[in-house]
Amino acid sequence: RKEVEQDPGPFNVPEGATVAFNCTYSNSASQSFFWYRQDCRKEPKLLMSVYSSGNEDGRFTAQLNRASQYISLLIRDSKLSDSATYLCVVSYLGGFKTIFGAGTRLFVKA
């Protein structure tokens, strides 16, 4: 079993749609959680950190469920510019270990 698992997609959605991604992790000692987006042939860019209480940044909402060991990302009112690969990232051992999920590909179409 992979340490961090994501549905690879692709997710094809129309503009304005709401889309949700899930990510599961296997190490119960995981401490920090993040969502990154990566455009083709570019570096990953931090989208948001994920906190236990859940957090929101504009159209993006992230949730953490420690009991079930998963994190989620909700994108509301999708824009064409949201088309990218979304990477779930988990960190543990005080940050010595950082594991990326394989990524979920999102295509938003007009």
Next chain:
Amino acid sequence: DTEVTQTPKHLVMGMTNKKSLKCEQHMGHRAMYWYKQKAKKPPELMFVYSYEKLSINESVPSRFSPECPNSSLLNLHLHALQPEDSALYLCASSLILGNEQFFGPGTRLTVL
């Protein structure tokens, strides 16, 4: 200054060459990282420096040799690479270990 810079952007080298990749940040971050990313795969952690000390080596072959001359600079020395080492090499930094990481644009390496 809120960015991580990497040089060169592209590098082509033969299997007998020695080259170095450079990474720099001026955000006062004390943790710096090297990742390797193959096409259509996620980044894989290679090395982590925390307060200029190598903190972890993810079983990377010795033909890759990291160096952290000071808190702002990170180098990756390359020697006797193989064609399968061709990849995007990404540098990242974070305030401290475990915090959000900020990535440089990467060096696209091709080994002939």
